[in-house]
Amino acid sequence: MESNIMIQVDVARLKEHIGQKVTVKGWLYNCRSKGKIHFLQVRDGSGTVQGIIIKGVLPDAEFEHVGKLGQESSLEVDGTVREDTRSPTGVELDVTAVRPIQDVKDYPIALQEHGPDFLLQNRHLWLRSRKQHAVMRVRSRVELAIRQFFDNRGFTLVDAPIFTPSACEGTTTLFEVKYFDEDKAYLTQSGQLYMEAAAMALGKVYCFGPVFRAEKSKTRKHLTEFWMLEPEIAYGTLEDVMDLSEALIVHLFTEVLNTCKQELATLERDLTKLEDVARGGFPRITYHEASKLLATMDTGFVHGNDFGAPDEQALAQHFGRPVMIHRWPAEIKAFYMKRDPADPTLALGVDLIAPEGYGEVVGGGQRAEDLQFLLDQIKAHQLPQEAFEWYLDLRRYGTVPHAGFGLGLERTVAWITGREHVRECIPFPRMLYRIYP
RNA sequence: UCCCCAGUAGCUCAAUGGUAGAGUAGGUGACUGUUAAUCACUUGGUUGUAGGUUCGAGCCCUACCUGGGGAGCCA
Missing domain, CATH: 2.40.50.140 (Nucleic acid-binding proteins)
Structure with missing residues (x-):
């Protein structure tokens, strides 16, 4: 027997x-x-x-x-x-x-090459494939590493709301939903403003959840629903943000290198690229320096403008490493950014551009803490002040310097796993013209 | 919103304006070490839709639909 x-x-x-x-x-x-x-x-x-x-x-x-x-x-x-x-x-x-x-017959996804339309239409089955399985494991690991990173540094996780009464920044297009009878609500595009409030309560905080952009972007770097990590530090500065975001990226790459060897092998990822990032020491240049650099390249860049995709690409290629660009012309940045005391035409913001064409992975900076400055900014940007009264209260009652940033999870995972497109880096991608399955 | 590209078998793709094909999957059979096994046979088509040009259109023209890539905007 x-x-x-x-x-x-x-x-x-x-x-x-x-x-x-x-x-x-x-x-x-x-x-x-x-x-x-x-x-x-x-x-x-x-x-x-x-x-x-x-x-x-x-x-x-x-x-x-x-x-x-x-x-x-x-x-x-x-x-x-x-x-x-x-x-x-x-x-x-x-x-x-x-x-x-x-006993299954006619499983749709064969062991052969398939086109993106077919695979996305069968995303629920595509997830079973070796490479997709590996990407999901890396994503899970990155999420865990993010939690560990901030927990170890004394940050508190504060979940931001998904329904919001109005635009956080007033720029990008929002998804509008009916909120009971006649009211409208919007799906959040960022938890940042709420994190600023949370930072005044808890010191060091972060939120990590889905955000929504109704922009009609159709590129390999865009989703309409994606996950964003947004830490915010009371008494923090631009320097703190640059240090923290670099330490985070280094931690994430190190963790994945240490714990996802099998997955990275399945994905045929070039490990030397990841190991280089894990060493840290990312170049930090000012917008002005980047602008001078671009002048020697042929991207059609005009000083004073925001960087377009070709400019970003050229800079990333020039350094071959993640590069931080800080101190931007204030007029091309959000209303809540603090001005550089050394040059009030500049905003204390920073973008981190990833190499290999993955684009902007981190964006952040120091926030304006002065009430009158913000009131002027809201007026200048023609934003409805009443919607921001609660935000202005943060400057009325114990305002302090503070700073934070946002990191796009799918762009980060695409970068780590070497995927061509962010749609492979979220289980069920939501994109322009595609919401099935 | 704009620009470019592509729609042919379940899937991946061929096909000078002249009889619509292959690989793979499915089916049948062979094989004791295969790595997307191999070999033989075999089922499978309203060529995205609607018009047009032509003796003749998968192929050329127009419009539309669907998808992809990119710009702008952003993470």
């Missing part, structure tokens, strides 16, 4: 069970048959293992049936774990029993 002490084991932990009989519960990634041997690639979410079935071990009818199971058939497999140098993971499973849960 076979014993009943069979234990269910995650594929990722099979190495700890060499020589033991185990059960793996998962899905059939692929099945190759060599006549009297079947090779089953079984994935269970934690990894993939190859199961070997030799004719004679199972009754013939069962052996035939297993050989005809389609891709993504769900099944339970019993077998003995065996060390095998031929396996990429070092172990194989000598299968003694297969219990199909569902």
Whole structure:
């Protein structure tokens, strides 16, 4: 009699069970048959293992049936774990029993190249593919590392609202929703203003959640719904923001390098690129310096303007590393930015541009803490003052210098994983003209 | 909103204006170490839609639809 002490084991932990009989519960990634041997690639979410079935071990009818199971058939497999140098993971499973849960025919996503439209239409199934699986694991790891980073530095997580009564910055287009009877609400585009309030209560805070942009952007760097991390520091300065964002990026890259080796290998990511970022020491240049640099390049840049995509690309390429650009002309930055005391035409803002074309990953700076200055700015930008009264209260009751930044999660994950497009870096991307599935 | 590109088998793609094809998936069979296995046979089509030019249109023209890339704006 076979014993009943069979234990269910995650594929990722099979190495700890060499020589033991185990059960793996998962899905059939692929099945190759060599006549009297079947090779089953079984994935269970934690990894993939190859199961070997030799004719004679199972009754013939069962052996035939297993050989005809389609891709993504769900099944339970019993077998003995065996060390095998031929396996990429070092172990194989000598299968003694297969219990199909569902026999699948015509799984839509074949083991071949597919176009983006087809894959996005089948995003719910595409997630099962090796590379997408790896990206999701890295994303999860990055989110964890973000939480750890801020927790270790004494920050408090403060969740920002998603419904907001009006624009946070008044620039980008917002998604409008009906809020009961006649009222309108908007989906937040940033939690920053709320974090400023939270920082006055808790000192060092951050929020991390989805934000929404109704801009009709159709590029590989844009989503209409994406996740943004926004720390805010009471008594913080522009320098603090630059130091903190660099330390964060270094931490994220280091963590992923240390804990996601398998995933990065699956994604065929060039590790030397990541290791370079993990060393830190990002160049920091002023807008004025960047402008001089661009003058020697041929991007059509005009001093005083914001950088366009070609300018950003040229700067990123010139340094080949993440580069921080700070002290921007005030008129092209948001109303709440503090002016540089050394030159009031400049705003104390900073953007971090990633190399390899991933664009602006971090944007932030020091906030204006002076009440009268903000009142003037709101008037100059023709913003409705009554909507900002609560924000102005922060300058009426114990105002202090403070600073913060925002980091786009999907751009960061795309950068780390080397993906061409941010849509692969969020489980279910929401984009212009695409909200299915 | 603007510019560029593409829509042919379930999927990935071919096809000088002249009989619509391959690979893969699906089906049938062979094979005891395969790594997207291989080999043989086989099912599968309103060429995105509507017009137009032509003896003849997958191919040329117009409009529309869908998708992709980019600009602007942003993370």
